[in-house]
Amino acid sequence: MPRLFSRLTSFVYHREACNCALAIAMAIAALGYASADAAPVAVRFPEGVTHGFLQMRSLGGEIIGHGEMIQAAKAGDVIESQLVFRFKDGSLHDETVTFSQHRVFTMVRYHLIQRGPSFPEQVDISLDRGTGEYNVRSKSGEAGKEQVLAGEFHLPMDAYNGMLIMLLKNLQKGADDTVSVLAFMPTPQVITLQLLAVDEQAIRIGDVAKKTIHYVFKPRIGMIRTLVGKATGKLPANFHYDCWMLADEVSSFVKFEGPLQLMGAIVQIELMSPLLAAKPADEKTPH
DSSP states (O other): OTTTTTTOBOOEEEEETTEEEEEOOBOOOOOSOOOTTOOOOBOSSOOOOEEEEEEEEETTSOEEEEEEEEEEEETTTEEEEEEEEEETTSOEEEEEEEEEEESEEEEEEEEEEEESTTOSEEEEEEEETTTTEEEEEEEESTTSOOEEEEEEOOOOTTBOTTOHHHHHHTSOTTOOEEEEEEEESSSEEEEEEEEEEEEEEEEEETTEEEEEEEEEEEEOHHHHHHHHHHHTSSOOTTOOOEEEEEOSSSOOEEEEEEESSTTSOEEEEEEOOOOOOOOOGGGOOOO
16 A cells, blocks of 8 residues: 555644644644745655555554545545544544645645544644635533634645655655644644654565664754643653654655644554455355
8 A cells, every 4th residue: 555644644733722732643733933945845656546544553552543544536636635543432533635746745725633532632623725714623622612713824835734654755765854834823833844764674574574764753842842831841751753664766654653642642553454354154155
């Protein structure tokens, strides 16, 4: 499934009263400054139709949810990609990004829903490049009071909420890059994010030995600490965003580890394969 994880982590942050939220991969899912160095990422491998499946574990190895990603071409010569995670505790992460890929990747529309006990912040966020409009509905916890925010915002050409894994597939092998994401604090802010290739790690695919490239998503941590410090005084002790991609000329997603929301738990996400259910003995196809 070479296209499966075209868009895990979104890096959308929201501050409601004294709280901050990250949407993944993620997704998702910052920080407060824009970089003059950030530029649109060139298309090396155009995206297309795909349908894949994911498994989510806690750091302790417990399976806590499953995901499904569906991607297809839509009217207007754009690609729509939806990633849905359903947690065992009833929580939902539903993220849809629409983008064009004419020489460079361009985010056109973005919509994120996160709700349930796995998310400190309950959010419904949407952005539209064509209209320039954004809408945010949020509340702290499931019982909090909902707040609504709407307005207009100019999206930079290198804004990539919900598209980070897809970007990694299109980088030259082992290359770093710098892109932008949007933060909501509570109005949208442009954030610079580094995608850093830090080392290689061996994996096995059946009897075949291969290598992965370990990437770290590095936002401006000082600004995150400033924002979160106003709410809780500190970031989670194990705060990090790591992603492993196959180190072939045509890359592929292997694993993601990080929170789907800034103050949420660290999760591990990997590919999984569907299993055929066994037929009753009297329904088995004769050979």
